[in-house]
Amino acid sequence: LRRAGLGLLGFGTVGRALANLVVEDRSRLERDVGVHFALVAVGNRGVARKRAEWSGGAPPRFTEDLESVVDDPDVSIVVELLGGLEPAGALVARALAAGKSVVTANKLLLAERGSELAALARMHGAGLGVEASVAGGIPILRALRESLAGDALLSVGGILNGTCNFILSGMEKTGRSYAEMLADAQRLGYAEADPSADVLGGDAACKLTLLARMAFGQEVALRDVAKEGITHLMPCDFVYAKALGRTLKQLATCAALPDGRLLLGVRTHLVAGHALLAKLEGPFNAVRVVARRAGELVFTGRGAGGDPTAVAVLSDVLELARAVRPEVPPFGFESLAPRRLAGPEDFVAPFALRFVVRDRPGIIAEIARCLAEHEVNIDAVLQEPFGEKSALPFVMTVEPIAEARLLGALQAIRELPFHAEEPAAFPMTS
Numbered sequence: 001l002r003r004a005g006l007g008l009l010g011f012g013t014v015g016r017a018l019a020n021l022v023v024e025d026r027s028r029l030e031r032d033v034g035v036h037f038a039l040v041a042v043g044n045r046g047v048a049r050k051r052a053e054w055s056g057g058a059p060p061r062f063t064e065d066l067e068s069v070v071d072d073p074d075v076s077i078v079v080e081l082l083g084g085l086e087p088a089g090a091l092v093a094r095a096l097a098a099g100k101s102v103v104t105a106n107k108l109l110l111a112e113r114g115s116e117l118a119a120l121a122r123m124h125g126a127g128l129g130v131e132a133s134v135a136g137g138i139p140i141l142r143a144l145r146e147s148l149a150g151d152a153l154l155s156v157g158g159i160l161n162g163t164c165n166f167i168l169s170g171m172e173k174t175g176r177s178y179a180e181m182l183a184d185a186q187r188l189g190y191a192e193a194d195p196s197a198d199v200l201g202g203d204a205a206c207k208l209t210l211l212a213r214m215a216f217g218q219e220v221a222l223r224d225v226a227k228e229g230i231t232h233l234m235p236c237d238f239v240y241a242k243a244l245g246r247t248l249k250q251l252a253t254c255a256a257l258p259d260g261r262l263l264l265g266v267r268t269h270l271v272a273g274h275a276l277l278a279k280l281e282g283p284f285n286a287v288r289v290v291a292r293r294a295g296e297l298v299f300t301g302r303g304a305g306g307d308p309t310a311v312a313v314l315s316d317v318l319e320l321a322r323a324v325r326p327e328v329p330p331f332g333f334e335s336l337a338p339r340r341l342a343g344p345e346d347f348v349a350p351f352a353l354r355f356v357v358r359d360r361p362g363i364i365a366e367i368a369r370c371l372a373e374h375e376v377n378i379d380a381v382l383q384e385p386f387g388e389k390s391a392l393p394f395v396m397t398v399e400p401i402a403e404a405r406l407l408g409a410l411q412a413i414r415e416l417p418f419h420a421e422e423p424a425a426f427p428m429t430s
């Protein structure tokens with residue numbers, strides 16, 4: 001039997017789940033894959049805290065010396081589950097430069113240094129497994145890179161952050177505030193003590209960067225993704241969404257325009273109630289791909305969590321253990337082309353504008369004047385019978401318009417003196 005020695009960097013949520021999987025499923029893996037997997041070494045800071053009860057074979061070597069895991073002659077595949085840019089980046093590069101294959105779930109590292117690491121892997125004949133870095137247990141990257149390589153893609157994206165989806169679908173269902181739902185998410189372990197990467201859109205932007213590279217073969221950078229958080233959403237937004245037959249979802253989207261430029265963004269959309277993504281509740285992920293010939297495909301499932309993510313990691317490990325030399329480059333393209341980006345002038349959609357104002361006569365007329373000056377056509381005005389005179393919410397929908405023009409109108413509207421909250425604009429998409 002061939003032998004694969006695993007070196008594990010990071011013994012946290014995913015690292016621990018992976019170690020369990022390898023130990024519990026060892027005989028199944030030997031039988032099905034024909035490879036004997038041995039967990040050789042585990043590296044983590046403060047490792048005494050981490051030592052686990054070990055059943056089934058000799059325990060691995062636990063160490064705080066992370067480089068010694070990479071350099072261990074018995075380790076042929078390094079699994080990086082530390083997270084963050086450093087020391088993860090230096091350790092991954094060290095392993096690849098030594099010709100050792102690496103599997104990582106580190107979306108931030110891949111979004112920042114993915115191309116460089118993929119090139120290093122190729123140069124040294126090593127593999128780089130990245131499936132777990134986007135949407136945890138959903139096998140989307142392999143699907144894009146391999147199963148859909150025969151088609152031309154038109155768009156990719158979806159609900160890529162389970163924490164945001166948990167908060168938004170909870171606000172919709174219970175009428176509670178953003179702060180209350182965030183506290184629930186933290187209590188249930190769906191949100192970190194510092195939730196900013198999730199709720200400000202950074203996490204989804206990292207994943208979208210990777211999806212965009214794999215779907216379109218362009219060298220998309222993290223900073224190319226315009227992002228907006230969900231922290232400004234109010235319970236009344238869901239009331240108006242319902243009145244419009246819609247719901248609010250944080251969507252990360254990348255669409256290719258006919259000229260090949262990419263339109264990228266993470267923001268809250270008013271999604272049509274009948275759309276598949278509108279129905280996804282709780283801490284789940286959904287990735288929607290539109291391909292020229294294959295049409296629309298939606299992949300849903302657990303985008304996070306120890307076990308689902310560890311399965312994606314282990315599947316990459318199996319592929320690397322089977323292959324003498326990896327055939328498919330990590331991002332699916334022999335080389336990435338320079339990116340060509342579209343901007344707000346290219347994003348055309350109907351929008352809903354939400355205002356919360358200190359009530360006084362003439363407000364709608366003043367807003368309408370600003371919109372007309374920027375050639376934005378009002379479609380409807382909605383006002384539900386609630387709210388106080390000091391903070392009265394209402395919504396205006398506008399006909400399809402390039403976002404750049406709408407932003408100009410909103411800039412002028414913001415300067416009007418009656419706002420109790422910042423105005424918000426939501427594109428209405430299906």
Ligand SMILES: NC(=O)c1ccc[n+]([C@@H]2O[C@H](COP(=O)([O-])OP(=O)(O)OC[C@H]3O[C@@H](n4cnc5c(N)ncnc54)[C@H](OP(=O)(O)O)[C@@H]3O)[C@@H](O)[C@H]2O)c1
Binds near residue numbers: 013044083
């Ligand atoms: N959790 C998920 O559902 C999920 C899903 C998809 C992808 N991922 C990705 O998987 C990776 C791991 O996530 P996780 O949730 O397992 O994180 P985690 O629970 O925080 O585990 C990370 C582990 O690495 C250790 N570590 C971090 N920095 C270190 C350093 N400088 N030196 C030594 N040890 C260090 C941590 O030790 P301490 O305990 O001392 O902090 C911890 O045990 C991340 O890249 C994450 O983005 C996670």
